[in-house]
Amino acid sequence: MKNKCLFFLTFLVFLPILFQTGVKKKRPSSYDYGKVIINNFSEKLQIPPVTFNHWSHRANFTCRLCHIDIGFAMKGNETKITAKDNIEGKYCGSCHNGKYYFKDKKVFEACSKEKFEERCKNCHNLEKNGKNKENFIKFAENMPKDSFGNEIDWEKAEIEGKLKLIDRIENLNMPKKPEFKKPVDFKLNPKVEGLPNIIFSHTKHTDWMGCEGCHPEIFLGVKKGLTKYSMADIFQGKYCGFCHGSVAFPLVNCQKCHIEKVE
Amino acid sequence: MLFIFLLILFFSDFEKFLKLPEVPPEYKYGNVILNKFSQEKNIKSVIFPHWIHRKKYTCSVCHFELEIEMKGNANPINCITNKEGNFCGACHNGEISFKIEEKTCDKCHTGDIEWGKEKFYEFKKSIKSKENKYINWSELIEKGIINPKSTLKLDPEKIMKYDKTLQLEAEFFNIPTAIFSHKTHTKWHNCNNCHPDVFNIKKKTTHFYMEDILKGKYCGACHSKVAFPINFCRNCHTGIKRK
Numbered sequence: 091m092k093n094k095c096l097f098f099l100t101f102l103v104f105l106p107i108l109f110q111t112g113v114k115k116k117r118p119s120s121y122d123y124g125k126v127i128i129n130n131f132s133e134k135l136q137i138p139p140v141t142f143n144h145w146s147h148r149a150n151f152t153c154r155l156c157h158i159d160i161g162f163a164m165k166g167n168e169t170k171i172t173a174k175d176n177i178e179g180k181y182c183g184s185c186h187n188g189k190y191y192f193k194d195k196k197v198f199e200a201c202s203k204e205k206f207e208e209r210c211k212n213c214h215n216l217e218k219n220g221k222n223k224e225n226f227i228k229f230a231e232n233m234p235k236d237s238f239g240n241e242i243d244w245e246k247a248e249i250e251g252k253l254k255l256i257d258r259i260e261n262l263n264m265p266k267k268p269e270f271k272k273p274v275d276f277k278l279n280p281k282v283e284g285l286p287n288i289i290f291s292h293t294k295h296t297d298w299m300g301c302e303g304c305h306p307e308i309f310l311g312v313k314k315g316l317t318k319y320s321m322a323d324i325f326q327g328k329y330c331g332f333c334h335g336s337v338a339f340p341l342v343n344c345q346k347c348h349i350e351k352v353e
Numbered sequence: 354m355l356f357i358f359l360l361i362l363f364f365s366d367f368e369k370f371l372k373l374p375e376v377p378p379e380y381k382y383g384n385v386i387l388n389k390f391s392q393e394k395n396i397k398s399v400i401f402p403h404w405i406h407r408k409k410y411t412c413s414v415c416h417f418e419l420e421i422e423m424k425g426n427a428n429p430i431n432c433i434t435n436k437e438g439n440f441c442g443a444c445h446n447g448e449i450s451f452k453i454e455e456k457t458c459d460k461c462h463t464g465d466i467e468w469g470k471e472k473f474y475e476f477k478k479s480i481k482s483k484e485n486k487y488i489n490w491s492e493l494i495e496k497g498i499i500n501p502k503s504t505l506k507l508d509p510e511k512i513m514k515y516d517k518t519l520q521l522e523a524e525f526f527n528i529p530t531a532i533f534s535h536k537t538h539t540k541w542h543n544c545n546n547c548h549p550d551v552f553n554i555k556k557k558t559t560h561f562y563m564e565d566i567l568k569g570k571y572c573g574a575c576h577s578k579v580a581f582p583i584n585f586c587r588n589c590h591t592g593i594k595r596k
Contacts, residue, residue: 112561112570114423115550237418237506284517325549342417342545344513 117342120241121145121226124337126166132214140213143222144337145240149229150192152257153333154300159264160184164332173201182213184262239340245294255297272296277350281320287350308332373567373584374577379487380404380473383579384466385425397464401425403579404473407490411503412575413543418506419443423574443505487581491537501541513544524562529592547574 118125124144132139147156156162160181163169169181176183177200185192188199198212233252236243247253258264278288295304308329310317317329324331325341335341376382383403391398406415415421421440422428428440435442435453441461444450451457480498482488493499503509516536523530538547548554551574552561566573567583577583587593 112551112565112574114574116422116427117420119420282515282517284515286513322549322553322555325554342543344544345507345511348513349511 117238117340120230120239121223123239123340124148127216128167128171130167130170131172137210138214138216141215141217141222142213143226145226145229145242148244148298148337149253150256152255152300153298153337154303155257155259158300158302159258159262176201177203179261185259187261190259190261236339238343239338244339248297257300267300270301276314280348286345286348288347289349290347374582376582376584379477380470381466382487382582384468386466387426387430389426389429390431391462396458397462399461400463400466400468401461402469402473404476404488405469407501407541407579408476408499409501411501412541412579413546414502414505417543417546418504487585489581491540494540503540515539515544521561523590524560529590531589532591533589 126142126144127139128142129139157164161169162181171181175181176186179187182200184190185197186200188196190197198209200213202209230240230242234243234246234250235241236246244253248255258267273292275289275291275293278290280286280288305311319329323329324334327335330347331341339346385401385403387399387401416423419440420428421430430440432453434440435445438446442453445453451460477484477488480488480493490499494501504512516534516539518535519533521531521533551571561571563583565571566576569578572589573583581588587595
């Protein structure tokens with residue numbers, strides 16, 4: 091009996107995986123790329139879940155600021171943010187506290203003890219294709235274009251000075267960052283013969299991620315070759331796939347990493 | 354008992370054994386009925402002919418760059434999306450091809466699955482393809498008869514290339530291995546048209562059973578719909594002898 095139960099359970103666990111193979115998946119639209127729906131507690135409390143759009147935040151802040159200093163997990167719904175946290179000035183409340191000024195504009199307060207319908211709607215909103223699409227198209231107009239994902243070349247936009255990223259906010263009282271020399275770019279050889287080599291650029295990554303964004307949790311050591319991973323792992327959302335595929339440019343853009351020509 | 358079973362397999366007709374779908378006449382093959390909104394609004398449905406488009410553009414232009422799904426009616430294509438420059442509107446804008454406006458509605462909203470029969474045979478004549486044989490599209494590229502554009506957005510020089518040939522062992526006794534050529538496929542596709550959604554890239558991957566392929570999985574995502582029909586066994590299982 092126990093065995094049967096176990097078998098049934100494993101079957102249930104693998105069922106969704108079985109259905110995923112062999113067919114094509116749908117990709118999100120440019121304005122929906124990087125959208126996270128946060129719904130740990132909202133629906134239970136009969137409030138619409140939070141729709142968080144990465145694009146509007148990464149237009150002004152580095153990844154590191156939220157994912158390291160403020161402490162958001164890299165996976166949606168893993169942080170378990172509550173209204174109480176926000177009121178206490180954690181997570182969203184680090185900036186959305188009604189005191190923080192951004193571009194001479196007061197940033198709206200995230201949560202408060204009283205319920206203000208209008209203000210809650212700023213985040214607790216499942217409205218599809220509404221304001222988000224409009225705002226995104228307006229924002230993307232002046233940005234350098236890229237294919238796939240948000241269809242914005244974020245890296246180029248930063249180099250061209252169209253984005254001025256904020257990496258630190260004062261009220262967090264983070265220790266001062268030591269000065270690091272940026273490590274050099276390096277080459278990665280794919281396991282499969284005949285594929286172009288990958289050129290990994292630290293310079294491109296450190297502006298957004300710092301060091302601590304990737305090391306030591308995602309990529310164990312700082313010594314090359316210590317962490318072994320394959321494209322299959324990456325497609326499952328490990329290693330590079332932590333960001334690429336969900337927020338950073340998607341994995342379908344093969345030629346963006348596999349750059350070096352095969353001889 | 355096993356011996357008899359093997360004997361039956363040996364002499365039986367695999368094409369019947371697998372219940373292969375019927376092959377439609379070539380001019381109709383790959384025509385898709387798009388009817389997501391048309392019927393509701395009393396407009397004739399759109400008949401989309403793949404053959405006209407694949408003459409000039411590879412699969413990846415529409416199915417990867419323009420993000421048109423591999424299943425008919427899966428995208429919410431309508432007048433507004435087209436006029437915004439999405440889906441059909443990416444090319445049908447008056448610059449690359451005819452503009453979508455009131456005058457041109459009938460060009461696509463034909464409602465006739467037989468549409469383009471004469472045009473197709475004219476095209477077939479112009480490329481000197483044998484009359485009783487399906488067009489071998491990959492051969493057309495090889496010979497330089499057609500030269501479809503492979504990208505609208507990317508630098509064609511930078512697109513990743515890979516041309517390893519794979520040998521896929523057959524599931525049935527007495528069936529020769531299937532030969533899979535990356536080179537032929539990358540002419541039409543970008544890597545991610547197939548990887549990792551349709552085929553994962555694990556080394557010890559699952560067997561792509563013919564049964565699944567017939568259901569539209571794996572190779573069946575394109576073959577039997579637009580790419581040559583599954584019934585052309587010898588195109589992949591090259592070792593099958595002719596009777």
